[in-house]
Amino acid sequence: MISELVAFCTSYTGQLWLILASDLIIAVAYFAIPVTMAVVLRDRRADIPYPWLWTLFVTFIVACGLTHLVHVWSAYQGVEYRGLQTAIEVFTAFASIGTAVAFVWILPQIKDLPSPIQQREILQREVAERTKEKDHLILEINHRIGNQLQILGALVAREKRDAKSPEVLAALERFNVALQGMGEQHLRLSRENYLGTGLAGDMRSVLPPTAAAAGAAPA
Secondary structure (H helix, E strand, O other): OOOHHHHHHHHHHHHHHHHHHHHHHHHHHHHHHHHHHHHHHHHOHHHHOOOOHHHHHHHHHHHHHHHHHHHHHHHOOOOOHHHHHHHOOOHHHHHHHHHHHHHHHHHHHHHHHHHHHHHHHHHHHHHHHHHHHHHHHHHHHHHHHHHHHHHHHHHHHHHOOOOOOOHHHHOOOOOOHHHHHHHHHHHHHHHHOOOOOOHHHHHHHOOOOOOOHHHHHOO
């Protein structure tokens, strides 16, 4: 069986069929590749640098596929389509040289394009920097809120010392209770937001530790 297969493949007829089959397979591959590239280019045109280079490369591959296809057709018909072959060969030659020149011309610019890994690293670095800036901004806002609560607490404490009317004292006490509730809620929410982020210790150092801090004099 093997010897017969080898004899067929080495015969003129066998070699002719092998050539035709190879040309046909190559042509199918040459047509399948640019179709895939064209679909990608259509869907991701905005993300692909130098889309015209893709189009030129697709044209080059299609032209190469046509050369193999015309060989198969000529052999199958038993007629040499010299005019058609010449036109396809000339078209393929222009597409080939155009693609080659374009690649040589654009290669230095392609080498300077950041790779996906580099783009991901740049994005991660920018996200980390923006997150750090955001954390410090929120930390500063919380610090200022804590200072304002301390100032209000000190003002209430001073007014309570100077107040003579029971009604005024009662009103100031209600206001002080409200300030204490605000201070406790502010501290609790700040600690929850920064739990496990490394900033909780900083928050505890700049915020009123208890509601009683609302009655302390500001630094």
